[in-house]
Amino acid sequence: MAHTPMSGAGERGTAAGRLMSIGAVLNRLREEFPEITISKIRFLEAEGLVEPQRTASGYRKFTRGDLERLALILRLQRDHYLPLRVIREHLEAYERGEQIQLPAQAAPREAADEEPWEPPAADHRPAAARIGRDELLAAAEVDEARLAEWESYGLIAPLPDGGYDAGAVTVAKLVADLGRFGLEPRHLRAVKAAADREAGLVEQVVAPLRRHRNPQTRAHAEATARELANLSVRLHAALVRTALGVRPS
Template sequence: MTVADAHGHDEAERWPFGVPRTPTMSIGSALSVLQQEFPAVTISKIRFLEDQDIVCPHRTPSGYRTYSQADIERLRFALAAQRDSYLPWAKIRERLDELDNGSAGVPAPGARVVTEDGELSATVTRSRLTAAQLAEAAGAEEALVVELTEVGVIGTDAGSKYPAGTVEVVRAVLELAEHGVQARHLRALRSAADRQIDLVEAIVAPVRSHRSGPGSAGSRARAHSLATDVADSFARLHSALLRTGVDRIV
């Protein structure tokens, strides 16, 4: 199945627009670029994302995968969405389709893969949003972003910017608002999430301080992978508990 068959339009029309599509990188080179921002990513993970229709690399006559800068950007988007928002792959594909179609309100990652003097490099700063940018990306009023911040549901970093994953939080708040749920009602959810994060941190701590040395690239990668897996388990447990509770009340 071709990219045009899968997505209803040609590869040249897919997001990111205006980014070079000439395949110049082997899968190993692509891995090296991505690992600057996502230390835990592996060649197997890149191939998995291809299986998920996130990216469709070029194949040489010998069958080897080669990647363009546009391919790297799509991979970055998917990896950041899974890392920051714990989105399922179907939802990530949906977001990419929105980007492909030029839909408004869908935030693009801030970092770009660039070529300087023929050498590949990549910025490693995660995308951060101002209150106005967050409101626009989520389709909300800026006043709601301010209110959610004031009640502690969302928060900024030291630079007064919001993580890109906060967009999904605000979108979920908007959906709940349609049922009369107000920002102040969500403090308990924020507190519960913080307690789960504390548990994740306690589970990950021994891995992070493994004998390979605290802060080493290997220990960070293993800790990140473990933290992601544990967080996914918490998310599934939370969903299961909610579904079980709904079954009792209806």
């Protein structure tokens, strides 16, 4: 695993090098973390794990040190499945110049030539990043009762271990925003059903690739799934705008 060295704490608060917008940081991180979103970066900022500068008009500006810090956080989540509390402790130790002993990474399982490859059970697929229930409530700025209601309608679902993937934060914030316009969870069941159908179409395309014995083909399946998902979202948005007669913003 290639690690980008993390700059010291002093660099984080200074304009070391060219400052970057949150969009530029997102593009840089996506080279290694394709699932990263702006919402995830904002969540990490809200948790105090990264502290970008702010312009007079309130826009976030990130230094190279901030970018490296975010990359380190995401690696600790992806490769070692560490909770944010432990990651925070590691970051503080890094800033003090201490060496940290991380748990060993699990070696990828190589299937024997004579054995057909079987996809892992959904319960054991590692998530790009996982957060706890309290973290989701804080990020979405909602209470327990509202989250429970969203779950009852299937808009948000916990993972088998009780945590949530990073996408749950995005869903929760969007559901909350729609609620300000009077759209309740029961109104959004049709949206969820449509999303499930679109996901089913994507799965039909990539399922044969995921079952392939060649690791490169299986890796290509994930890239194909992401591309199809992005195209599906764009098509859905275009169809809704067309139906409403609304021009793209």
